[in-house]
Amino acid sequence: MYGFYFDQTLCNGCKACQIACKDKHNNPLGVNWRRVVEYSGGSWQVEGDTARPSVFSYYTSMACNHCENPICVTVCPTTAMTQRADGTVYVDDSKCVGCRYCEWACPYSAPQFNAETGHMTKCDLCFDYRESGQAPACVDACPARALDWGPIDELRAKYGDQNAFEPLPDPSTTRPNLVIKPHRDAQPIGHGSGFIANRQEI
Amino acid sequence: MNVAELPMILFTVIAQMCVGAFLVLGVVQTLGSLRFSAKAIDQVADPALLAIGPAMVFGLAVSMFHMHDVTNTFNVIRHAGSSWLSREILFGTGFAALGFLFAVVQLLKWGRPRLRQALAVLTALVGVGLVYSMSMIYYSLVTVPAWHSWFVPLQFFATTVILGSLAIGTAFVITTSVQARQVARGVTASAADSGRRVSLRQRFTTPADPAVRDEVEALLAVSVRGIVVTAFVASAALLVAIPLYLSGLTAIGGVALQSVEVYSGALFVARLGLLALGAGLLAVFTYFIAAKPRENLGRLVVVLTTSLVLVFIAEVLGRALFYESMFRVGV
Numbered sequence: 001m002y003g004f005y006f007d008q009t010l011c012n013g014c015k016a017c018q019i020a021c022k023d024k025h026n027n028p029l030g031v032n033w034r035r036v037v038e039y040s041g042g043s044w045q046v047e048g049d050t051a052r053p054s055v056f057s058y059y060t061s062m063a064c065n066h067c068e069n070p071i072c073v074t075v076c077p078t079t080a081m082t083q084r085a086d087g088t089v090y091v092d093d094s095k096c097v098g099c100r101y102c103e104w105a106c107p108y109s110a111p112q113f114n115a116e117t118g119h120m121t122k123c124d125l126c127f128d129y130r131e132s133g134q135a136p137a138c139v140d141a142c143p144a145r146a147l148d149w150g151p152i153d154e155l156r157a158k159y160g161d162q163n164a165f166e167p168l169p170d171p172s173t174t175r176p177n178l179v180i181k182p183h184r185d186a187q188p189i190g191h192g193s194g195f196i197a198n199r200q201e202i
Numbered sequence: 203m204n205v206a207e208l209p210m211i212l213f214t215v216i217a218q219m220c221v222g223a224f225l226v227l228g229v230v231q232t233l234g235s236l237r238f239s240a241k242a243i244d245q246v247a248d249p250a251l252l253a254i255g256p257a258m259v260f261g262l263a264v265s266m267f268h269m270h271d272v273t274n275t276f277n278v279i280r281h282a283g284s285s286w287l288s289r290e291i292l293f294g295t296g297f298a299a300l301g302f303l304f305a306v307v308q309l310l311k312w313g314r315p316r317l318r319q320a321l322a323v324l325t326a327l328v329g330v331g332l333v334y335s336m337s338m339i340y341y342s343l344v345t346v347p348a349w350h351s352w353f354v355p356l357q358f359f360a361t362t363v364i365l366g367s368l369a370i371g372t373a374f375v376i377t378t379s380v381q382a383r384q385v386a387r388g389v390t391a392s393a394a395d396s397g398r399r400v401s402l403r404q405r406f407t408t409p410a411d412p413a414v415r416d417e418v419e420a421l422l423a424v425s426v427r428g429i430v431v432t433a434f435v436a437s438a439a440l441l442v443a444i445p446l447y448l449s450g451l452t453a454i455g456g457v458a459l460q461s462v463e464v465y466s467g468a469l470f471v472a473r474l475g476l477l478a479l480g481a482g483l484l485a486v487f488t489y490f491i492a493a494k495p496r497e498n499l500g501r502l503v504v505v506l507t508t509s510l511v512l513v514f515i516a517e518v519l520g521r522a523l524f525y526e527s528m529f530r531v532g533v
Contacts, residue, residue: 035533037533060533062533071343071344071345073284074284074285074342075284075285075286075287075342075343076281076285076287077277077278077279077280077281077285077287077288077291078274078277078278078280078281078288079277079280079281080274080277094274095274095277095280096271096274096277097269097270097271097272097274097275097277097278098269098270098271099268099269099270099278099287100270101285101287101339104343104346104528104530105343105345106345106532107345107530107531107532107533108532108533109532109533113270115270117271118270118271119270119271167532167533168532168533169345169531169532169533170531173344173345173531196533202533
């Protein structure tokens, strides 16, 4: 099983990962296999006559988490959504009918519809790059070195096993192969007081 | 209104109406046979059977527009072991095929009645399977709180029962009205009774044999009354369930609150109002005038058709809101 590691403490939201992915896979406008979510919140802290802003904001770079229990694969009527032997999930173009059911199901917005082909598309963890010994495009593009990838056991041994932070969904639903190093203001899932600040970008 | 999901809105509502109509027709046949002759029942019921087929085919054809690459269409049944969408398509095409087969053997009176009955029961079961699998498509999405709810199967089966009943009620009175007009023109039952082969059109428009005419009227009164009572009760259940569902979603919180917000405003009011008017007020009125169907035939046609149209619009609006309420957890 392969997965991603993401370090929230290093990411400054530059979106180089998103652009590198889009460039590598030649995806059209609106199709972003990797997206950077900005989660913000906070309010004024009032002490006597003084009101001070107490706010937070942090980024989460999100592609497909190649889940252990991929709901996209479960619901796909055509078997086009396929799990490779290494655990990664990809769309078999010869089978997809473009019904977009997987898009409804995935809580990470990983499957994305390509109107040009009429098919669903998604991150395959740069299968061709991995075959030739390279790292996925997003990982190599990050100037802050906030992304890493590899066998999930190795990632968990190296970075821990945390991944339940807002605005991500409860990991028990699909069991994502994802490790996150939380930002100091990262809020545990279910206890979020913020909101996604860049809804239109993701 | 959610135009992007129009194929799904029309397909789900129309397919549910077809399944409901088939079920109601089966109930009329079964309960009717306790009191009435087969001849009287067939006189009223057979033409209605013909209307279900084209409606179901239309519904399935519309659903094709939900796909964006039809060249791979046949793949949609490959994942029946896991995907409710595959199962829905299998049940949908199965219902259409069995329904077509049943309509043919029933209208041409092929085979023994018992055999036809068995085929009807099988078709009805597949129809129930279709509505159930349709609801499970949405229920199985644990990532969408508004859809992962007991309300989804309840709503789908309520639509099935309400629209199915009203469609059959409307078909019954229109058929009888057409036949009555033939009586007024002096056409008699002789052609159909002389043993000669007659076209289906002739058979459906030929008035009832005077001997069974009173029986047909009594059957019409009983079945139309039963039908509007059914539609009334099912709508009342739906109208009680909606606030319960919405308060449940409010309790969940999070994205479910965004779904609750969809159920407000003019479209939601229109959806509730049209349902209450069509399956409530007009149903009560129909119940009273159905006591004397021959006398009130013209009025019955107008009232039942209006009620069917109003409730159909109400259900389409309700389904549009249902798709609109799709808010998923996560990013």
